[in-house]
Amino acid sequence: MTERTKGDLVLDVSQLRIEVRTDAGPGPVLVDDVSFTLRRGEVLGLIGESGAGKSTIGLAVLGYTRANCFITGGSLRFHGRDIRTMSAAERRALRGPGVAYIAQSAAASFNPAHTILQQVCEIPIQQGLLSPAAARSRAIGLFRELDLPNPEQFGDRYPHQVSGGQLQRAMAAMAMAARPDILIFDEPTTALDVTTQVEVLASFRKLIREHGTSAIYITHDLAVVAQIADEIMVLRQGRMVEHGTADAILHHPQQDYTRRLVAERFEAHGHHAQDSGALLELRHVVASYASLLRVVNDVSLRIQRGDTLAVVGESGSGKSSLARVIMGLLPREAGDIRFRDEMLASRLKDRTREQLRRVQMIYQSPDVALNPNQTLLQIIGRPVQFYFRRSRAEVRARVLELLAMMDLPADYIDRKPGALSGGQKQRVGIARALAAEPDLIICDEVTSALDQLVGEEILKLLKRLQEELGIAYLFITHDLGTVKRIANKVAVMLKGEMVDGGETEAVFAPPYHPYTQLLLSSVPEMRSDWLDGVLAGRAG
Amino acid sequence: MVKLFGQRVPLPALIGLLIIVANLLAAAFAPWIAPFPEADVVGDAWAEADATYWLGLDNLGRDIFSRLLYGARMSIGLSLLITVLSFTIGVIGGFTAAIGKGWIDAALSRFVDLILAMPTLIFAFVVLSVMGTDLAVLVVTLACLDSVKVFRLARALAVNIGALEYVEVARVRGEGLWWVITREILPNALAPLIAEFGLRFTFAFLFVAALSFLGLGVQPPAADWGSMVRDYRDVIALDSPAPFYPAGAIALLTIGVNFVVDWLLALHARGYGEGA
Numbered sequence: 073m074t075e076r077t078k079g080d081l082v083l084d085v086s087q088l089r090i091e092v093r094t095d096a097g098p099g100p101v102l103v104d105d106v107s108f109t110l111r112r113g114e115v116l117g118l119i120g121e122s123g124a125g126k127s128t129i130g131l132a133v134l135g136y137t138r139a140n141c142f143i144t145g146g147s148l149r150f151h152g153r154d155i156r157t158m159s160a161a162e163r164r165a166l167r168g169p170g171v172a173y174i175a176q177s178a179a180a181s182f183n184p185a186h187t188i189l190q191q192v193c194e195i196p197i198q199q200g201l202l203s204p205a206a207a208r209s210r211a212i213g214l215f216r217e218l219d220l221p222n223p224e225q226f227g228d229r230y231p232h233q234v235s236g237g238q239l240q241r242a243m244a245a246m247a248m249a250a251r252p253d254i255l256i257f258d259e260p261t262t263a264l265d266v267t268t269q270v271e272v273l274a275s276f277r278k279l280i281r282e283h284g285t286s287a288i289y290i291t292h293d294l295a296v297v298a299q300i301a302d303e304i305m306v307l308r309q310g311r312m313v314e315h316g317t318a319d320a321i322l323h324h325p326q327q328d329y330t331r332r333l334v335a336e337r338f339e340a341h342g343h344h345a346q347d348s349g350a351l352l353e354l355r356h357v358v359a360s361y362a363s364l365l366r367v368v369n370d371v372s373l374r375i376q377r378g379d380t381l382a383v384v385g386e387s388g389s390g391k392s393s394l395a396r397v398i399m400g401l402l403p404r405e406a407g408d409i410r411f412r413d414e415m416l417a418s419r420l421k422d423r424t425r426e427q428l429r430r431v432q433m434i435y436q437s438p439d440v441a442l443n444p445n446q447t448l449l450q451i452i453g454r455p456v457q458f459y460f461r462r463s464r465a466e467v468r469a470r471v472l473e474l475l476a477m478m479d480l481p482a483d484y485i486d487r488k489p490g491a492l493s494g495g496q497k498q499r500v501g502i503a504r505a506l507a508a509e510p511d512l513i514i515c516d517e518v519t520s521a522l523d524q525l526v527g528e529e530i531l532k533l534l535k536r537l538q539e540e541l542g543i544a545y546l547f548i549t550h551d552l553g554t555v556k557r558i559a560n561k562v563a564v565m566l567k568g569e570m571v572d573g574g575e576t577e578a579v580f581a582p583p584y585h586p587y588t589q590l591l592l593s594s595v596p597e598m599r600s601d602w603l604d605g606v607l608a609g610r611a612g
Numbered sequence: 613m614v615k616l617f618g619q620r621v622p623l624p625a626l627i628g629l630l631i632i633v634a635n636l637l638a639a640a641f642a643p644w645i646a647p648f649p650e651a652d653v654v655g656d657a658w659a660e661a662d663a664t665y666w667l668g669l670d671n672l673g674r675d676i677f678s679r680l681l682y683g684a685r686m687s688i689g690l691s692l693l694i695t696v697l698s699f700t701i702g703v704i705g706g707f708t709a710a711i712g713k714g715w716i717d718a719a720l721s722r723f724v725d726l727i728l729a730m731p732t733l734i735f736a737f738v739v740l741s742v743m744g745t746d747l748a749v750l751v752v753t754l755a756c757l758d759s760v761k762v763f764r765l766a767r768a769l770a771v772n773i774g775a776l777e778y779v780e781v782a783r784v785r786g787e788g789l790w791w792v793i794t795r796e797i798l799p800n801a802l803a804p805l806i807a808e809f810g811l812r813f814t815f816a817f818l819f820v821a822a823l824s825f826l827g828l829g830v831q832p833p834a835a836d837w838g839s840m841v842r843d844y845r846d847v848i849a850l851d852s853p854a855p856f857y858p859a860g861a862i863a864l865l866t867i868g869v870n871f872v873v874d875w876l877l878a879l880h881a882r883g884y885g886e887g888a
Contacts (some may be wrong), residue, residue, distance in 0.1 A: 399784055
């Protein structure tokens with residue numbers, strides 16, 4: 073990152089402590105002894121897993137805490153004045169012209185009943201900073217700076233009429249409208265596809281550089297924050313783990329936890345699959361929703377025993393629909409699906425129990441994939457009982473065996489999912505799939521609802537199970553970093569069609585298919601000059 | 613502090629539970645507690661309350677306190693029967709519609725809309741006038757009328773839960789309809805259904821009382837709170853407290869059940885937040 077002269081001190085947070093307090097008494101400490109300063113034009117990246125206290129700190133800078141949370145210690149000095157001691161009216165005046173917030177979900181942050189322009193102009197007009205005409209011209213200027221299409225007319229549209237990436241940038245315009253000293257970005261690109269993320273990140277960076285705004289950038293993705301932050305603070309369970317310049321954190325992490333965060337992306341796995349004929353073969357498969365919207369169009373692919381086939385693409389590309397077609401949940405309109413040299417019926421109802429047993433599925437969100445009213449014994453034991461008709465004692469023994477395989481304690485057998493963490497729930501989902509002793513497991517975004525390190529553990533587990541049991545995976549994901557490490561075959565999908573496919577090394581090596589190249593170049597890399605390189609490459 | 617299901621029970625719910633338990637005990641043990649049989653004339657009409665006749669005597673000279681106890685038996689027993697039957701019909705119908713989808717859902721739902729379009733009281737009137745006021749007819753008629761409301765709740769719950777992935781997992785496994793309904797959907801729909809059960813019980817209770825008051829419900833000489841209010845209403849003009857005893861009993865039980873239902877609903881609302 074180019075060296076810029078940093079201005080005077082804007083924000084000085086010292087020994088911040090935030091706790092939960094309810095009627096029942098004091099709860100957990102969310103943020104404990106966190107201190108940092110922010111100078112004019114400086115960008116601080118806050119990074120950590122969910123529950124690390126990142127968003128809580130970001131909101132505290134706005135003088136706001138969530139219900140039942142209280143700032144119980146330390147100070148937040150904004151231009152020397154402590155935000156904690158401000159009156160409600162002073163805090164109101166602070167929000168907008170002083171500190172502004174950009175949330176993860178732009179769709180949830182805009183009022184669908186008003187045009188974008190009305191909402192972008194609202195704060196400067198309300199706070200009496202600008203006349204309506206001046207606010208309008210400033211908004212249009214911001215739209216232009218953020219590379220939004222037709223800046224003159226863009227604001228006349230309603231939030232649902234623009235794309236997710238555009239709306240996210242419109243929210244940045246809304247935050248910038250009152251020319252704040254500090255912008256707080258709370259995971260602003262997490263909900264976006266990788267290709268969109270690049271454009272939005274570039275717009276954000278341009279904006280804060282041109283205006284010399286200070287910013288706090290909150291994310292769980294170290295590679296994203298590396299593109300935009302001067303300094304990075306790593307948080308864990310509300311405490312600071314490490315704080316330093318972006319380069320120092322990326323290249324010379326001092327703490328073990330930071331090293332693991334940095335290292336995960338570089339880890340590579342070897343892969344080999346023995347050739348033993350096709351396990352699953354799709355030929356020219358076509359499927360639609362309500363015979364209107366074609367979601368899978370002429371897809372052919374082949375999976376062998378022990379293979380991991382990754383299906384990649386942006387949201388809406390038909391990846392998950394393809395999985396539903398293979399499962400029989402979405403009947404195909406045309407094409408063949410052959411499994412172990414048997415034709416699979418189009419509908420679930422027409423398949424044999426044996427066919428159902430051999431293809432299992434693991435879901436993205438373990439919270440809704442496990443019945444909250446059943447114990448792990450019931451959840452994992454049911455497939456054993458259902459497919460193999462074992463006695464009660466045999467089922468229990470098999471469940472214990474599977475729990476051990478998942479590195480889950482044996483005494484969890486009588487627990488319900490509510491008492492487990494997200495990663496543990498996902499392991500239960502895997503155990504349930506394995507209980508059927510399948511040949512193929514379809515994994516639908518199985519790590520995307522999990523924190524980075526937890527997701528990594530799940531991938532390692534799946535990998536180990538494949539080596540031990542020879543199961544094939546069909547791995548649906550939008551994360552290309554994952555694909556390169558675990559899959560030996562790739563299918564790239566775009567608008568329901570398979571645009572590229574083959575061995576991973578071949579697909580991810582030149583010459584690329586144009587869309588594959590776009591996807592690949594959009595995955596953030598953990599060096600601070602990556603975004604510059606991508607933008608330079610695309611401009612040229 | 614009193615605890616139930618691992619939660620502190622708030623004071624109104626505690627009062628509600630006490631009222632319900634007291635009423636249930638009175639209903640269950642009426643023949644043993646009541647000082648006199650329900651239909652026996654034991655003295656002069658409208659005799660004042662004294663040490664023998666705790667609440668005085670009624671229009672025919674029957675003991676009001678004894679009749680209240682027997683009335684509890686009739687009123688609560690009938691309402692319970694109606695509610696249980698209406699839930700059985702409504703839940704089975706609602707779940708079938710939600711899972712069957714397509715024409716089964718359309719047929720059941722439109723039929724329910726049809727019944728809902730008619731005023732319940734008038735509909736009950738017509739049926740009871742034609743079929744007679746036999747207790748069995750009364751129970752079945754009211755249960756059927758009530759079940760359409762249960763149907764709508766049960767169907768909505770099953771549609772919501774049926775869209776969750778754990779139900780999909782069961783279907784993909786090849787489980788039959790019975791398993792999906794009883795093991796995957798019903799346990800997760802139980803909390804709102806129980807809360808609704810309490811509410812519907814009060815409505816059934818009030819409805820039976822209203823019908824009895826109008827002469828179409830429980831027939832004399834059997835005692836029930838609604839017909840007691842009807843029989844005693846004339847003496848309001850004579851400054852007699854007699855009509856207030858059965859009316860007060862109806863009000864008290866209704867409030868008690870509602871206290872408990874409110875608490876159950878609050879418990880359920882809290883339960884929803886856990887996953888987030």
